[in-house]
Amino acid sequence: MTPGAAKRWNLALVADAAAGALEKEAERLDAEQSPRGLDAPAELGLHPVIARGLERAGFGVHREVRYPAGAEARKRSAGDRCDLVLTPSPAHALEDPEGAFTLYAGSGFPPSEALWIEVKTVRQFALVKGIASENPGYAARLWGPAMKDLDKLASDDRLGPAASLLVLFAAGEEVARHDLGVWAHRALDRALLRGARIEPPRLRGFPITDRLGNAWCALALTAVRRA
Secondary structure, eight states: OOTGGGGGGGGHHHHHHHHHHHHHHHHHHHHHHHOOTTTOOOOOOOOHHHHHHHHTTTOEEEEEEEGGTTTTSSTOSSOOOOEEEEEETSSOOOOOOOGSSSSSTTOOOOOTTEEEEEEEESEEEETTEEEEOOOOOOHHHHTTTHHHHHHHHHTTOOOOOEEEEEEEEEEEEHHHHHHHHHHHHHHHHHHHHEEEOOOOOEEEEOOOOOOOOOOEEEEEEEEEEEE
């Protein structure tokens, strides 16, 4: 990563764009009187919504990009992939790390300058065996996969700026803020133990129509980097 690469990314703008896209989608579902709310789709169902919002904000958005550390694998299907990778604009194509030893070497926006984002969705209430009730896997997902994203982003030395985007559906704003606050403290401790640094999350949130028990959608965009 070149000096100052991380400073070129306005994470507040990224958080605003992601939150705005989800809020707009929630309003669309309400207008259609849909029986399924924003908190109903599986996690991957929200990725296109967030991606469209980031595109509307002027970013170049690349989905399911293989991490640079796995670029040496022969099969393109091998290796971990990042949910969203941003370049400054759609005109900035992301450089293919697999083309490093080809005629296309050096063409495109360097992965070390791009913004790498992992997305996780956590629901306090969900459909459990077809019934809307408290999600028994809520805490496990909050402390498990959402934390592991930070590890993944901090473990690839070839990455530039990186961030975890946690989308939390909860009974209300107070619950969401409390749980995200506890999560942020644990994330800081975990990062320090693994030789990484995280910044305080950029928090956004808005009310949603209660269909399952969730009445608030909160987003936490947390920057992470190697110490």
